[in-house]
Amino acid sequence: MSMRRALSMRGAAMASCRGFLGAGPSATSSTTQQDFDVVVFGGGMIGSALACLLKQSPLTSELKVAVVDRNAPSSPSSSIADLPQVPDIRVSTLTPSTLALIDRVGADWAIHPTRSASFHDMQVWDQTASRKHMRFSGSGEGPLGRVVENEVIKSALQRRAQELGCEYASGGVKEVLAPRPRVGITREAGDDDDLCDRPSVVFEDGRVLSAPLLVGADGSESIVAKSAGIRYEGRAYGQRAVTCTVDVSRPFATAFQRFLPTGPIALLPVRGGRGNIVWSTTPEHARRLESLGARDFAAEAMEALTVEGGPVPSSSSSSRGGGGWESALASRASALLGLRGGASPPAAFEDPPEVVSVAGGRQRSFPLASKHALTYCQRGVVLVGDAAHRIHPLAGQGVNIGFGDCELLVTTIQEALWSGQDFSANLTLEKYAAERRNKNGAMIRSLDAVRALYQSESPYVEAARSFGMDLINGFGPLKQVFVGFASSNAAAADIRSP
Ligand SMILES: Cc1cc2nc3c(=O)[nH]c(=O)nc-3n(C[C@H](O)[C@H](O)[C@H](O)COP(=O)(O)OP(=O)(O)OC[C@H]3O[C@@H](n4cnc5c(N)ncnc54)[C@H](O)[C@@H]3O)c2cc1C
Structure with missing residues (x-):
């Protein structure tokens, strides 16, 4: 024809x-x-x-x-000198299986240590002053994940797809x-x-x-x-995520996440020894946070990461070796989660580095919703x-x-x-x-359950939360969300309480 x-x-x-x-x-x-x-x-x-x-x-x-x-595909340079000095505010935490995929297709340019930051631990805790926390650690064979700017990932994959013979049409x-x-x-x-x-x-x-x-x-x-x-099915969460790049007091290699009644705040390491904040909160609060100057925002973020009726005392960080019931719980959890290293003592709480100032551009917010085709x-x-x-x-x-x-x-x-x-x-x-x-x-349902659990101020739910590891052991959705990230490369899941 x-x-x-x-x-x-x-x-x-x-x-x-x-x-x-x-x-x-x-x-x-x-x-x-x-x-x-x-x-x-x-x-x-x-x-x-x-x-x-x-x-x-x-x-x-x-x-x-x-x-x-x-948009036409970008043509990334292979030189670190061409990346902006301050990392972009849109970043992604990449799991070991995603890193393996990026490597396998030949776009490893994106995840080179000069263009990404690794994290070896993940620490999750809530707004109560009890300092109970969950901590997931890398296995020693590699990091738990890497944080990379979305633009860098996209550029590397676009360039590789073109090299492999794909036609881009814009x-x-x-x-x-x-x-x-x-x-x-x-x-x-x-x-x-x-x-x-x-x-x-x-x-x-x-x-x-x-x-x-x-x-x-x-x-x-x-x-x-x-x-x-x-x-689609789904719903708007009635929340916005405020995000920005920040200067911090020291380099760090832990992905921190603290659950507050208004939503979680995360501090992630990014290239150049800086941090990235993703702070999910109410639209009104998000608007106020966006309007703050660089140092005022940093002060509020620091407060959100540390203060609940008084900052989390750093002296608690290393004072407890973890024996007795804590070890038994960690051990049981690790066995249930199929992770190695379960018999090791629970890891200490790590204080996040001090957030000094917003770096580069201003903080911006994005609406949050769940949507499933x-x-x-x-x-x-x-x-x-x-x-x-x-x-x-x-x-x-x-x-x-x-x-x-x-x-x-x-x-x-x-x-x-x-x-x-x-x-x-x-x-x-x-x-x-x-x-x-x-x-x-299953992931979407788990996330909804975790959100509901951590944001509830009901005394019953707070009491349930305080069981920490027991909760992880007994509550499938929690396990799935936090272990989902670490599953392919984690060595230990520890819980610690004061
Ligand atoms: C604040 C925040 C933090 C996040 N952090 C993480 C994280 O740490 N880890 C993680 O795994 N995920 C994270 N995510 C989720 C992650 O950003 C998304 O899952 C990801 O961007 C989705 O990629 P995508 O390629 O599917 O879609 P998109 O990134 O939306 O890309 C869609 C593409 O389609 C093109 N396009 C769209 N419409 C048209 C059109 N009409 N004509 C032509 N082209 C079009 C666009 O130009 C774009 O290039 C986060 C999300 C938010 C909001």
Whole structure:
């Protein structure tokens, strides 16, 4: 069939596809169509990681992959001198499995020690003055995780995807066309099955990119999901996360998180010996925090990290070796969690470094919500990353579970190719969708439970919290959230009480 005829048929077929952005069918005389095997819509961290994995894996490397983003891919320099001196405020804590993925696809540029900061411990505690805390430590084989700026991760993955042969297309997108669900659709004479079954991205300048598989990696306001008629469940938390880079009194390698009644505050190490604060709180409080000057904000953050009816005394840090019931609890917890080193004495409480001042730009806030797609796939369309799930940042897992989506989606496509099946068929994609939706749904429910538990001021819940390790042992969601991060590389989970 000639390209001209294909395009004119495509125009008719588009009328039976579902579109979003712009109105009506888009095939015009100036249309230029390019066909791919996979079009990834959204070239952020997750879309670019998926593109890398597809081109890197032997069975999928021959697929023709395009990545669409409103912004042209950045061309990162390999020199540390070109990074801004003060790290950007948007950072992600990356788990060992994400670090392994980034390394495997050849984007290890992003996680080099000069561009990231490692943390070997994670310390979680609450607003009570009891100083009970949980502490997770690295196994000695490597850090518990690394903190990297989102821009750095994205740049490295984009550059690698291009090296591997992915085509990036940027510019204004007029509409995304996804095939309608088959159920309940009366087919009309003249509908072209093949063309309508191929999702397409139509640019304002007339370019059309189409493929049997369109991946929505366009974040939590996904237009791919809207085009495919995929709906979400979830809710706004009525909270905002205030974040900024800070100067601190000493370098540190612990990810600190303290739960306050208004939400958790986290202090994470970032490159250059600085810290990054993510402070989830009420919208009113967030607005006030955003309006504070650099030193006033630092003073409030310090107070939030230390004071509850008086600062946490540092003398408590090393005074207790941990024997008796504490050791027994730690041991039992470690055994239950399947972690090594359970018999070692509980680790001491570590005081966070002093937050001295906001560094670089001002503090900014982001709305927090949970959103979960009711299905991850729909006739030639599949969702990954925040397009499929948006979660609270308290566990530092959002982008990590997105990378997990990419791994399983690529494995699913590989298996289909290996067994001669259609990799874009719903039957194939549903294997990926069901497994990831289950797993990610459990994470979302766990986070909601942890939030509710830690933010409750009910004396009963506070009493329950004070059992600390017992709670972790007995309460699945808590275990899942905190151990989820550490699971692949942790040596010990300790609880300590005064
Ligand atoms: C305060 C805060 C702290 C966080 N901390 C962590 C953490 O420590 N660890 C962690 O794992 N996660 C964390 N997260 C979550 C993490 O940031 C997200 O999970 C991650 O950014 C999702 O990546 P993504 O590529 O799926 O989506 P996005 O980052 O939203 O990327 C979407 C891409 O699609 C493109 N796009 C969107 N719409 C269009 C369109 N119409 N046309 C063309 N292009 C389009 C965008 O330009 C962008 O490049 C945090 C989130 C917040 C809010």
